[in-house]
Amino acid sequence: MKKKITSKSAFFNLRVLIAAVFWLTGTAAVVLAVITMGPSVGKVDYVASGATPTPTPTCAWGHGRDLPSVGTRFVGVFFSANFNHSRTPSPTDLPVLTPTPPPPLGKFFAMGGRSSDAAGSDFTHPFEYTPTLNTWTTMAATYPDNQVNNMACGVLNVNGADYIYCVGGSAAGATTATDRVFRYDPVTDTIVTIGAPWPGAMGTILPGGFAVFDNKLYILGGFNINVGMVDTIWEFTPSPAGWVQKSAHLPTALGYIPTATLGTLIATGGGSTWDGTALHDSTFSFSYDPVADQVHTIASIPRATGETRGLSFCSMLYVMGGGRDAPNPSNEVDIYDPSSNTWSVGDSFPGARRNFATETDGTQRIWLTGGYDASGVIVNSTAAFNCVRNQCPPTASPTPTVSSTPTATARPTSTPRITATPRTTPTPRP
Numbered sequence: 030m031k032k033k034i035t036s037k038s039a040f041f042n043l044r045v046l047i048a049a050v051f052w053l054t055g056t057a058a059v060v061l062a063v064i065t066m067g068p069s070v071g072k073v074d075y076v077a078s079g080a081t082p083t084p085t086p087t088c089a090w091g092h093g094r095d096l097p098s099v100g101t102r103f104v105g106v107f108f109s110a111n112f113n114h115s116r117t118p119s120p121t122d123l124p125v126l127t128p129t130p131p132p133p134l135g136k137f138f139a140m141g142g143r144s145s146d147a148a149g150s151d152f153t154h155p156f157e158y159t160p161t162l163n164t165w166t167t168m169a170a171t172y173p174d175n176q177v178n179n180m181a182c183g184v185l186n187v188n189g190a191d192y193i194y195c196v197g198g199s200a201a202g203a204t205t206a207t208d209r210v211f212r213y214d215p216v217t218d219t220i221v222t223i224g225a226p227w228p229g230a231m232g233t234i235l236p237g238g239f240a241v242f243d244n245k246l247y248i249l250g251g252f253n254i255n256v257g258m259v260d261t262i263w264e265f266t267p268s269p270a271g272w273v274q275k276s277a278h279l280p281t282a283l284g285y286i287p288t289a290t291l292g293t294l295i296a297t298g299g300g301s302t303w304d305g306t307a308l309h310d311s312t313f314s315f316s317y318d319p320v321a322d323q324v325h326t327i328a329s330i331p332r333a334t335g336e337t338r339g340l341s342f343c344s345m346l347y348v349m350g351g352g353r354d355a356p357n358p359s360n361e362v363d364i365y366d367p368s369s370n371t372w373s374v375g376d377s378f379p380g381a382r383r384n385f386a387t388e389t390d391g392t393q394r395i396w397l398t399g400g401y402d403a404s405g406v407i408v409n410s411t412a413a414f415n416c417v418r419n420q421c422p423p424t425a426s427p428t429p430t431v432s433s434t435p436t437a438t439a440r441p442t443s444t445p446r447i448t449a450t451p452r453t454t455p456t457p458r459p
Contacts (some may be wrong), residue, residue, distance in 0.1 A: 033075050075252045087418060090378050093396070093411035094163050096139065096156060100399040103142025103152070104182040105338065105386035106193050107355050107396075108215045109135035135418045136160070137396040138215065139230045139386040140178030140195055145407060151175040155213060156397060160413070175200045176207040177370040179459060181236035183246045185267040190214075193350060194246060194267060196227050197236045204458070211268070225270035226443045230265045235459060238286030238339070240295045242319050247295060249317060252284030254459045258302050259267045259284075262317065280315050284308075287339030291367050294318055296327065297347040298365055298372075301335035308353040309312045310335040314365075328370050330363055336383040343421035345374065349397065352384040358383040358403055381410045397398075 139156040153175070155168045180198040184191050193213040199206045208230035210223040228247065237250030237259070246265040253259055260279040265272055283300035285308070287430075292297075294316045303306045310333040316325045330348060335360075337351025346365035352358050360382070362375040378397060385400025395414035402408050 042256050046168065048115060052055075062126070072311060072317075074281060088376070088416035090376055090412055090413060090414050091117060091348050092400070093158070093413045094165055096398045096409040097167055098144050098409045099118075099150075099409040100139065100142045100156075100386075101384045101401055102142055102178040103156075103386045103399065104180050104195065105388035105396065105398070106138045106140055106182050106184060107135055107388040107422060108138060108184060108191065108193060109390065110191050110216060113435060136215065137215075137388055138180050138193065140213070141172070141180045141198060142386065142399070143178055143201045146201060148200065149175075150201045151174045151177055155215075158398070158411070160394065165411075166219050168215075170218045171204065172220065173211050173222045174207065174208065174209065176203070179235045179247050179252075181239035181246065183239060183241040185241065185246060187268045192267075192435070194223070194245065194265070196239075196248065196265065197234075199235060199254065203222070203459065204233065206230050206233050206254060208264070208421055212267075216306065218330065223267075223270050224266075227263065227265070227270060228272055228274065229259075229261055234259060235284065237284045238288030238297055238300065239289045240288045240339075240341075242279060242290045242295060245319070247317070247319060248426075249282050249288055249295070250279050250283045250286055250300065252301070252303070252308075252459065257303070257305075258282035262320070275319075275322050277317065277324050280326065281313055281436070283311065283313060283335075285336040287334065287337050287344050287346075287351070290343050291316075291337040291341055291346060291353040291365075294322065294325075296339070296346045296365060296367065297348055298330035298339060298363060299332075299334040299337075299351070308335065310354045316367075318417055327365070327367075328372060330365070331350045331372050332359070332361060333357070334359065334363075337385070338387050340387065340395065342389050342395065343392060347389070347395070349387050350378065350381060351387075353383060358401065376414070376416065380410055382408065389414075392421045438453060 035234050038376050054332050065091050076426035085198050089441055100133045137158040153171055157166045157168055176198045178199050178201060180195045182193055182195040188359035196210050196259050197206055210225055210227060212221050212223055235252045236248045239248050248263040251259045260282040262275040262277055263272055264275055286297050286300035288295060288297045296316045298314045300311055300313055312329045312333045314327050314329045316327050333351040340347040348363040348377050350359045350361055358381045359382060360377045381403045382400035385397050390393040393416045398411040
């Protein structure tokens, strides 16, 4: 008769086996939870409405390739046309585990600008940034003149083709401004001067804020170099090329205004004032209705700024850093939501700066390059805000909230708040 095995070692082995099973089960649950949650993102962009935005951990700022030269006072333009570059096909025998949508077509251009504040430092060719390759190219096309600082630029369509139109500008160190308009074709890399000069230049005025609405370029305000700001509004139509001065005026005269088109309105946040000696930042904010030709007050941007751009990202106004009064320049991104008439703060970009080139594709990416850094030095660093997918809601944004009574000449009802006592600054170089 065989004896049963009842040794202590057998019971010990059984207990070890049971413990191992429980440990493996718990480990698998933890791994599954981590996979389900997905990777964490160091920076989170708040793309949402109201005072309690929802974190969207799918976007982050990163560093791009440096611009070929240090540069400032140029204009960023996103050109979305298909450049028809060849693509190497992906292997067909490899499984696709997590397919991702291809990045939007198009390129980022830095138009005009200069490498220093000294006369003769003006750029003569456009700079082209290819996001998919993270590369800069100095284009062959040559600007019609050297008055390419502080221009107003936008993409307009003529006969089914898109072009970059640029208006006005001045040369480094100069106190005069041009009324010239030119058109750049990024596909053929050619520049043509348009025979419809801007009447608002008057020999000394630089364009203020600018935005494209309904295939027309609007210029709001401007800087009469070393004299003062203006409050006029101009409308440019590309075909047939011509200008119209609108009847409405800004609530206060401003230059270097962060401006962007949000639906049917053009919204602003901040802008530069002039005290007779130097430029200063402000919190003036308003919207302009191009169809009704009326100006409305909106909630004031909570941070005084100027000498920067406003961008339209998912039908909200993104005011990108900028400003010169301490503690500016800044790298803060202030976001205006027209549906609630409120401001919130988004992710700060790398490196505080002003007078840099910046633009967005409107749904997924923002680029910026160059400008004056916090110490006033002109830089060539590039930053890119990238999202893994389109951040815009599927439904159209509501019409921006405005005051019940439009105003053409009155100042906004709220008193502008200056974040700090402006430091003494020398006469700005336009």
